[in-house]
Amino acid sequence: MALPIDHKANIIDGKAIAQTIRSEIASEVSILTEKYGKAPGLAVVIVGHRKDSQSYVNMKRKACAEVGIKSIDIDLPEQVPEAELIAKVHELNADSDVHGILVQLPLPKHINEEKVLTAISIEKDVDGFHPLNIGKLAMKGREPLFLPCTPKGCIELLKRSGITIKGKRAVVVGRSNIVGLPVSLLLLKADATVTVVHSHTVDPETIIREADIVVAAAGQAVMIKGSWIKPGAAVIDVGTNAVDDPSRKSGYRLVGDVDFQEACNVAGWITPVPGGVGPMTVAMLLKNTLDGAKRVIGK
Numbered sequence: 001m002a003l004p005i006d007h008k009a010n011i012i013d014g015k016a017i018a019q020t021i022r023s024e025i026a027s028e029v030s031i032l033t034e035k036y037g038k039a040p041g042l043a044v045v046i047v048g049h050r051k052d053s054q055s056y057v058n059m060k061r062k063a064c065a066e067v068g069i070k071s072i073d074i075d076l077p078e079q080v081p082e083a084e085l086i087a088k089v090h091e092l093n094a095d096s097d098v099h100g101i102l103v104q105l106p107l108p109k110h111i112n113e114e115k116v117l118t119a120i121s122i123e124k125d126v127d128g129f130h131p132l133n134i135g136k137l138a139m140k141g142r143e144p145l146f147l148p149c150t151p152k153g154c155i156e157l158l159k160r161s162g163i164t165i166k167g168k169r170a171v172v173v174g175r176s177n178i179v180g181l182p183v184s185l186l187l188l189k190a191d192a193t194v195t196v197v198h199s200h201t202v203d204p205e206t207i208i209r210e211a212d213i214v215v216a217a218a219g220q221a222v223m224i225k226g227s228w229i230k231p232g233a234a235v236i237d238v239g240t241n242a243v244d245d246p247s248r249k250s251g252y253r254l255v256g257d258v259d260f261q262e263a264c265n266v267a268g269w270i271t272p273v274p275g276g277v278g279p280m281t282v283a284m285l286l287k288n289t290l291d292g293a294k295r296v297i298g299k
Contacts, residue, residue, distance in 0.1 A: 011271075020160075041100070085116055147182070169192070
């Protein structure tokens with residue numbers, strides 16, 4: 001299908017959509033708090049002083065405050081023994097004021113990530129990474145208690161932009177446990193025909209070009225060119241890559257996995273980086289915490 005010369009994709013404004021969702025959450029939280037005198041509580045656990053992790057955590061804590069969710073802050077030193085961190089998780093599992101537990105990844109090298117994440121009670125797994133939650137997501141006719149935040153945000157962006165998923169061909173680029181794998185399962189659950197492209201895929205360009213929906217989560221700056229996109233396709237770009245930019249004060253700028261300028265001339269819809277998927281991840285975390293609280297408060 002030929003596109004007009006001056007074609008420009010619809011930009012999916014993740015920031016605005018996330019703000020709408022936050023307003024919806026805030027009004028639900030206030031109803032819950034007024035009715036039962038108890039606010040949803042999210043425990044945010046951070047180990048060590050990685051700058052990127054610190055800034056993510058601060059953003060999540062600030063977002064909680066904005067919608068009336070109580071943030072329980074657990075800051076542990078870099079050298080904390082694994083057993084002590086797991087004991088802390090068990091303590092939070094038993095705390096009735098905590099409805100969601102988030103352990104900020106990555107963890108220091110001496111700590112086994114899988115052990116820590118498995119220790120989180122499935123009822124409080126607001127990150128959606130517990131093997132039981134992922135297992136149920138993979139099975140037909142089963143519903144996980146929580147969906148992982150970034151994949152859930154990707155699907156929400158498509159739905160709220162009026163993009164049909166059912167019967168469409170979707171290509172997911174990347175197969176990480178955090179985004180690629182769960183988002184491919186979610187698209188499958190929504191009745192798309194799904195292909196996963198990864199580092200060992202032969203001729204990814206041809207496969208991507210057949211997609212009505214592309215979810216790019218490979219973590220490779222501007223890997224997907226405009227010529228790889230099917231005209232009119234919906235492109236959800238999860239990639240957040242820092243590239244050198246001497247003109248910026250910071251010395252770098254953030255770009256996605258898709259060449260945004262080129263893709264804009266071909267795609268029907270596209271998310272920008274930053275301002276696309278990022279704000280949705282935090283909004284979905286708040287939504288999961290609210291859902292966790294609703295299952296418990298007033299029961």
